[in-house]
Amino acid sequence: MHAFFAKFAALMSENFKIPTVFDIAREAGVSRGTVDRVIHRRGRFSAETEKRVRDAIKRLGYSANLNAAKLASRKPRRIACLLPSFKEGEYWDYINRGLVESAGTLGFNLDLQMFLYDQTSSDSFKECSSMLLDTPVDGVLLNAVFKDEVVEFSRELDERGIPYAFIDNNVEGLGNVLYVGFDVYRGGELAAFLLTMSGKPEEILLVRILRDKDHRGDPNRVRRQGFLDYIGKNFPETVVHTVFIDPNAPEGITPTLEAFLSEHPHVRHLATTNSRIHLAAPFLAAHPDIHAVGFDDLEKNVKALKAGYVDFLVTHHIMDISRECLRLFAESLSTGEPPAQRNHYVHLDILHRLNIDGYER
Amino acid sequence: MHAFFAKFAALMSENFKIPTVFDIAREAGVSRGTVDRVIHRRGRFSAETEKRVRDAIKRLGYSANLNAAKLASRKPRRIACLLPSFKEGEYWDYINRGLVESAGTLGFNLDLQMFLYDQTSSDSFKECSSMLLDTPVDGVLLNAVFKDEVVEFSRELDERGIPYAFIDNNVEGLGNVLYVGFDVYRGGELAAFLLTMSGKPEEILLVRILRDKDHRGDPNRVRRQGFLDYIGKNFPETVVHTVFIDPNAPEGITPTLEAFLSEHPHVRHLATTNSRIHLAAPFLAAHPDIHAVGFDDLEKNVKALKAGYVDFLVTHHIMDISRECLRLFAESLSTGEPPAQRNHYVHLDILHRLNIDGYER
DNA sequence: AAATAATGTGTTCACGTGCACGCATTTTTT
DNA sequence: AAAAAATGCGTGCACGTGAACACATTATTT
Numbered sequence: 061m062h063a064f065f066a067k068f069a070a071l072m073s074e075n076f077k078i079p080t081v082f083d084i085a086r087e088a089g090v091s092r093g094t095v096d097r098v099i100h101r102r103g104r105f106s107a108e109t110e111k112r113v114r115d116a117i118k119r120l121g122y123s124a125n126l127n128a129a130k131l132a133s134r135k136p137r138r139i140a141c142l143l144p145s146f147k148e149g150e151y152w153d154y155i156n157r158g159l160v161e162s163a164g165t166l167g168f169n170l171d172l173q174m175f176l177y178d179q180t181s182s183d184s185f186k187e188c189s190s191m192l193l194d195t196p197v198d199g200v201l202l203n204a205v206f207k208d209e210v211v212e213f214s215r216e217l218d219e220r221g222i223p224y225a226f227i228d229n230n231v232e233g234l235g236n237v238l239y240v241g242f243d244v245y246r247g248g249e250l251a252a253f254l255l256t257m258s259g260k261p262e263e264i265l266l267v268r269i270l271r272d273k274d275h276r277g278d279p280n281r282v283r284r285q286g287f288l289d290y291i292g293k294n295f296p297e298t299v300v301h302t303v304f305i306d307p308n309a310p311e312g313i314t315p316t317l318e319a320f321l322s323e324h325p326h327v328r329h330l331a332t333t334n335s336r337i338h339l340a341a342p343f344l345a346a347h348p349d350i351h352a353v354g355f356d357d358l359e360k361n362v363k364a365l366k367a368g369y370v371d372f373l374v375t376h377h378i379m380d381i382s383r384e385c386l387r388l389f390a391e392s393l394s395t396g397e398p399p400a401q402r403n404h405y406v407h408l409d410i411l412h413r414l415n416i417d418g419y420e421r
Numbered sequence: 422m423h424a425f426f427a428k429f430a431a432l433m434s435e436n437f438k439i440p441t442v443f444d445i446a447r448e449a450g451v452s453r454g455t456v457d458r459v460i461h462r463r464g465r466f467s468a469e470t471e472k473r474v475r476d477a478i479k480r481l482g483y484s485a486n487l488n489a490a491k492l493a494s495r496k497p498r499r500i501a502c503l504l505p506s507f508k509e510g511e512y513w514d515y516i517n518r519g520l521v522e523s524a525g526t527l528g529f530n531l532d533l534q535m536f537l538y539d540q541t542s543s544d545s546f547k548e549c550s551s552m553l554l555d556t557p558v559d560g561v562l563l564n565a566v567f568k569d570e571v572v573e574f575s576r577e578l579d580e581r582g583i584p585y586a587f588i589d590n591n592v593e594g595l596g597n598v599l600y601v602g603f604d605v606y607r608g609g610e611l612a613a614f615l616l617t618m619s620g621k622p623e624e625i626l627l628v629r630i631l632r633d634k635d636h637r638g639d640p641n642r643v644r645r646q647g648f649l650d651y652i653g654k655n656f657p658e659t660v661v662h663t664v665f666i667d668p669n670a671p672e673g674i675t676p677t678l679e680a681f682l683s684e685h686p687h688v689r690h691l692a693t694t695n696s697r698i699h700l701a702a703p704f705l706a707a708h709p710d711i712h713a714v715g716f717d718d719l720e721k722n723v724k725a726l727k728a729g730y731v732d733f734l735v736t737h738h739i740m741d742i743s744r745e746c747l748r749l750f751a752e753s754l755s756t757g758e759p760p761a762q763r764n765h766y767v768h769l770d771i772l773h774r775l776n777i778d779g780y781e782r
Numbered sequence: 783a784a785a786t787a788a789t790g791t792g793t794t795c796a797c798g799t800g801c802a803c804g805c806a807t808t809t810t811t812t
Numbered sequence: 813a814a815a816a817a818a819t820g821c822g823t824g825c826a827c828g829t830g831a832a833c834a835c836a837t838t839a840t841t842t
Contacts, residue, residue: 080829092793092829093794093831094790094792096831097790102831103789104788105789106789106790124828124829125829126829127491127528128797129829129830130488131486131488131796131797131798132796132797132828133830133831134796134831167488243779246776250775250776253773257618258619258620259619259620407780408779409768409770409771410771410773410776412771414607414610414611415607415611415768417607418603418604418768418769442798442799443798451821452821452822453822454821454823454824455820457799463801464820465819465820467819467821470820470821486797486798487799488797489798489800489827490798491799491827492797492829493798493799493800493801494800494801494827495800784842785841785842786839786840787839787840788839789837790836791834791837792833792836793832793835794832794834795830795831795832796830796831797828797830800827801824802823802824803823804823804824805821806822807818807820808817808818808820809816809817810815810818811814811816811817812813812814812815812816
């Protein structure tokens with residue numbers, strides 16, 4: 061018999077009822093309001109009461125009904141976002157869009173406050189973060205480019221009891237309740253693999269942008285390491301050249317690359333470890349025999365991919381990161397519990413001309 | 422100045438209030454209950470009232486608050502799922518898991534009723550679908566392997582006013598409110614590209630499973646076409662051989678492939694267009710110089726990928742399809758409106774040993 | 783010691799929707 | 813023509829949580 065039907069009404073036993081705050085209150089021998097105050101750490105309860113309530117929650121396996129919570133949420137949750145500033149179409153623009161979009165659709169009453177610092181200046185970060193501390197907030201969402209400064213800032217947040225989450229990249233060992241990002245090193249390896257899979261390269265050109273030189277605040281160091289390690293391991297004789305370009309002087313880029321090529325005419329492989337392979341598109345257009353791999357599905361990069369200038373993009377759903385991060389963080393702020401899972405690594409996608417359709421949502 | 426902050430409290434003007442049923446009722450000059458009856462097509466209202474309500478809804482841009490809807494949903498929505506039967510770990514098992522999981526977490530009171538037919542027998546489909554019609558349901562979720570039978574069944578559903586959605590594959594031009602799936606032809610092309618990107622193949626072995634022979638109910642025909650078209654276009658001299666294997670007699674598979682190889686010793690490329698490349702894993706293990714590409718991230722396939730027997734898997738988040746499909750369908754049943762977008766195509770992922778981590782969620 | 787503040791707890795309304803129920807009025811049946 | 817059914821519409825409770833409020837009791841200040 062191939063046909064049958066089954067009911068999946070309750071995951072558990074026949075008439076298992078999902079516990080509510082009322083059940084917790086009864087179990088703990090207190091009122092619903094008290095349970096609520098314990099859960100949300102709003103004070104006004106004794107240590108003994110807290111224990112009874114928390115035990116009851118654990119015993120009954122209670123977790124808040126998010127629909128009801130969203131419906132009832134009146135006071136806005138203030139979430140400060142301490143992130144790099146951006147121009148339209150840049151990486152952090154996408155992160156920002158995901159955040160703003162989610163804030164609107166998530167159903168919680170979220171009040172996002174953006175603190176955008178200059179990615180090239182640690183002073184700017186410090187200025188922004190101290191401004192943030194003067195503002196009343198319920199939680200902070202931030203990334204971690206300036207390690208020392210981030211560590212110091214996180215200590216301050218810990219002291220004040222303000223929960224915080226890292227997005228996109230992080231520093232290990234701090235008190236954040238959440239991290240949503242990806243495996244940067246793996247991404248570097250993957251780019252190297254894709255670049256070299258059609259045959260052994262004699263020489264490779266790695267295009268970097270000027271500010272990468274600053275080792276203190278270089279977000280792509282780990283990714284580049286992954287790239288170089290892969291090449292070193294699999295093609296030990298291959299030489300990797302580096303050329304620096306200035307994104308603020310785009311007119312100089314193509315000449316710089318051309319000049320390099322005439323000095324190293326055997327180069328047939330080009331890569332960037334930042335999100336700006338599109339800056340090399342004009343150069344690549346003139347040299348269809350050069351394989352190229354870059355990162356991130358910025359609109360301009362995708363254009364270069366579709367045109368065939370770039371072979372592969374290693375990327376992930378950028379906006380998914382921010383959406384997911386904000387969702388988990390908001391839920392956590394709402395329930396008063398840290399997210400069940402602390403680290404969320406998103407999958408690295410490989411984009412090629414043939415599978416790009418449908419990637420952008 | 423690099424720091425600033427902005428509020429995104431309301432997407433629109435300063436104090437824009439999202440309209441509720443009450444606003445609609447006032448605008449239309451009726452009571453809230455009447456609005457509700459119109460929205461959910463539960464009868465008991467005049468044609469003129471309906472128009473007034475619908476106009477008001479459009480004018481104010483009303484759409485139901487899903488949190489409140491989920492919270493208040495008391496009567497379960499009965500959704501019948503008419504899908505291929507499966508063994509554990511097979512493709513449709515994943516689809517099924519996604520459905521069951523979603524039904525539990527979506528927050529609506531969903532009552533899934535599974536009608537599983539034998540993929541190799543159109544009679545079984547007919548039997549199942551008529552059984553389904555004897556059961557009271559609010560909506561039907563189905564896929565489309567047997568075209569004629571599906572068309573007939575859909576007519577019946579249209580007549581009865583039962584909304585239905587296609588999942589994974591569909592038939593164009595029918596009255597379904599929703600389709601969630603992917604571009605099958607594109608997937609075939611992509612597999613061919615990945616198989617051949619490291620160099621021109623002399624001969625290719627396409628491994629098919631026995632029941633593919635039946636052209637009426639062959640779900641992989643289009644995918645295979647994409648594969649063959651790509652090869653034909655880019656490598657016109659390459660010969661594509663086909664070997665049929667029987668998944669029900671796994672012990673015969675490796676000998677069959679070995680026999681083929683000794684007859685065609687130049688073959689270095691192997692592909693399947695179904696989800697069972699793992700059946701060729703033992704053979705591939707013995708021939709590490711053979712490139713192989715398959716479809717779908719079934720556990721066994723991923724194992725073969727990690728072991729290096731398979732180079733690439735073309736796939737998509739299988740369970741995402743069913744999760745997304747059920748979510749949109751349930752929301753549609755709840756609001757009484759068809760989903761804003763009818764066709765949802767998921768992105769094709771390329772899986773390789775280096776990016777498999779984190780793919781499974 | 784009285785006034786004031788802090789602490790601990792319970793009560794109540796609000797959020798927006800689903801849906802049962804009740805009551806009139808009109809239409810159909812007997 | 814009376815009874816029954818169908819139609820059209822409004823009212824009210826329930827869903828589970830957030831959070832203000834009210835009220836005692838205890839601790840602190842004046």
